[in-house]
Amino acid sequence: MKKQLKIKPVADSSTEEKIKNAARIIFHKKGYAATRTRDIAEEAGINLALLNYYFRSKEKLFDIIMLESLHDFRQHIIVALNDEKTSLESKIETLVSNYIDLLINQPDIPLFILSEIRNNPQALISKLNQKEIITKSYFIKQFQQAVQEGKIVHINPLHYIMNLIGMIVFPFVGRPILSYVGQLKQDDFNNLMEQRKILIPKWLKAISKVK
Amino acid sequence: MKKQLKIKPVADSSTEEKIKNAARIIFHKKGYAATRTRDIAEEAGINLALLNYYFRSKEKLFDIIMLESLHDFRQHIIVALNDEKTSLESKIETLVSNYIDLLINQPDIPLFILSEIRNNPQALISKLNQKEIITKSYFIKQFQQAVQEGKIVHINPLHYIMNLIGMIVFPFVGRPILSYVGQLKQDDFNNLMEQRKILIPKWLKAISKVK
DNA sequence: GTCTATATACGGATAGAC
DNA sequence: GTCTATCCGTATATAGAC
Structure with a gap:
């Protein structure tokens, strides 16, 4: 789990980054309560289970x-x-x-x-x-x-x-x-x-x- | 179902008004998604079922x-x-x-x-x-x-x-x-x-x- | 009109195969 | 690491007694 540079992250390369970027978009747009983890998964183009695999829970990701x-x-x-x-x-x-x-x-x-x-x-x-x-x-x-x-x-x-x-x-x-x-x-x-x-x-x- | 005056409503008298006033408080404070109908019922001091009796659904009340x-x-x-x-x-x-x-x-x-x-x-x-x-x-x-x-x-x-x-x-x-x-x-x-x-x-x- | 008990749906989370 | 299938808690909504 290499830490990436703050200034120039390797874009959407890793799955973890994909999820985080998607989460940022959805959370920002809908807030915590109205956001469904399924929406984040879809936005990130990954499977729902992966979200919990990487971040344990919706709350931790939030x-x-x-x-x-x-x-x-x-x-x-x-x-x-x-x-x-x-x-x-x-x-x-x-x-x-x-x-x-x-x-x-x-x-x-x-x-x-x-x-x-x-x-x-x-x-x-x-x-x-x-x-x-x-x-x-x-x-x-x-x-x-x-x-x-x-x-x-x-x-x-x-x-x-x-x-x-x-x-x-x-x-x-x-x-x-x-x-x-x-x-x-x-x-x-x-x-x-x-x-x-x-x-x-x-x-x-x-x-x-x-x- | 008498329509009440806008200026000086008969306060919290009717159950319907109680629910509406409670709903206003909770919705304003937490937004639609984070609000639970149970919270509204509690705030209004009434039974949860009454909420649906008067307003059919959370969404209609909202x-x-x-x-x-x-x-x-x-x-x-x-x-x-x-x-x-x-x-x-x-x-x-x-x-x-x-x-x-x-x-x-x-x-x-x-x-x-x-x-x-x-x-x-x-x-x-x-x-x-x-x-x-x-x-x-x-x-x-x-x-x-x-x-x-x-x-x-x-x-x-x-x-x-x-x-x-x-x-x-x-x-x-x-x-x-x-x-x-x-x-x-x-x-x-x-x-x-x-x-x-x-x-x-x-x-x-x-x-x-x-x- | 108001309550208790319950049906139903939805969303977060996990088990287990690959 | 990634998927499918499924579990399980929670929240809305309703049935039915009073």
């Missing part, structure tokens, strides 16, 4: 997918917020841009995580780890510094965080409705998201002046 | 709850956006305020709807009805008017809608995480949302000037 998804979801925030070399503004820019790139590739991650947390809060919230990752980040230090200097209006930083993450994530969470209302095709939607990479930092800047 | 939830969720937008008497600004103010009030009372509605749409897009999206409710609303007319007059920067109105709805809804969708990160109690959270009633319209105004 835990693996959830852990990886949480990792992806968090990592973009943590890394960006804790870079001590960059300014507040450029931190926002990289975070927004990287995040939107992730979501264009895996648009179902946020709704997946949020709805599973709803179904099982205590179990999952703890897996988010250190609640201080945001509140004690270098970003927050810089933020409070900027408030002191009068560059940002005095306000609960949580509002700022909600707006930041919400502006990035919400369009993906509401994509089906949005695409329906706006009659958007896949590409139309992605183009809008590309625009937001530039717009969101500007908007946040404007907001941070509002009393 | 459809009723979903339809009502969609109605609540939409109605606040539609009514506010189509009032021809009010200015653009005051439309926003009422919409934000009414919406946040609804969500403080039923905080699980958005995640409920969004995750069920994800599980079954085509079936539910159609129930949203007329895709023109937003794009052909009086609000959009006023919006485009304001753009013409140079009061609002020229931009795809969908960005504006995403920001508007996202700022309102996202904190509720991400509430478990937010409350965890910010160490918020129920009241702390609600207070933040009350603040947003005032702040969101101001923020949107600032955003609408950003090039």
Whole structure:
């Protein structure tokens, strides 16, 4: 059971990878409860029994997918917020841009995580780890510094965080409705998201002046 | 089977209402697939068989709850956006305020709807009805008017809608995480949302000037 | 209308052949 | 490692007594 490289996995080569990739797709799309192991097997093009052979149970397979998804979801925030070399503004820019790139590739991650947390809060919230990752980040230090200097209006930083993450994530969470209302095709939607990479930092800047 | 008044239902009096209220709570909290009819019966304090006696099946009961939830969720937008008497600004103010009030009372509605749409897009999206409710609303007319007059920067109105709805809804969708990160109690959270009633319209105004 | 007991279906998991 | 066949628990739904 060789561990494969994170960056460039050998695609769908091994059966194990095939199952994991299929599981990610189905779990992300339907959530734990609505997913049937038979669907995963079919998506992976393998026999149902193999799923249990490799992963013992639906739950164990799910835990693996959830852990990886949480990792992806968090990592973009943590890394960006804790870079001590960059300014507040450029931190926002990289975070927004990287995040939107992730979501264009895996648009179902946020709704997946949020709805599973709803179904099982205590179990999952703890897996988010250190609640201080945001509140004690270098970003927050810089933020409070900027408030002191009068560059940002005095306000609960949580509002700022909600707006930041919400502006990035919400369009993906509401994509089906949005695409329906706006009659958007896949590409139309992605183009809008590309625009937001530039717009969101500007908007946040404007907001941070509002009393 | 007398139809009861919408505004002031005779609370939990009838068994039918008891079941519906219980179903709303459980479905909102866990979604269709993860909900067991036994849980609903227990929550309602009635025998499991009665559920089928009154509503025939889990699915039929679910459809009723979903339809009502969609109605609540939409109605606040539609009514506010189509009032021809009010200015653009005051439309926003009422919409934000009414919406946040609804969500403080039923905080699980958005995640409920969004995750069920994800599980079954085509079936539910159609129930949203007329895709023109937003794009052909009086609000959009006023919006485009304001753009013409140079009061609002020229931009795809969908960005504006995403920001508007996202700022309102996202904190509720991400509430478990937010409350965890910010160490918020129920009241702390609600207070933040009350603040947003005032702040969101101001923020949107600032955003609408950003090039 | 409400209950107890039970039928039926479905989905996760395993035994055992290859 | 991979398949077929099958087991078994769980959840929905109904039959029938009260």
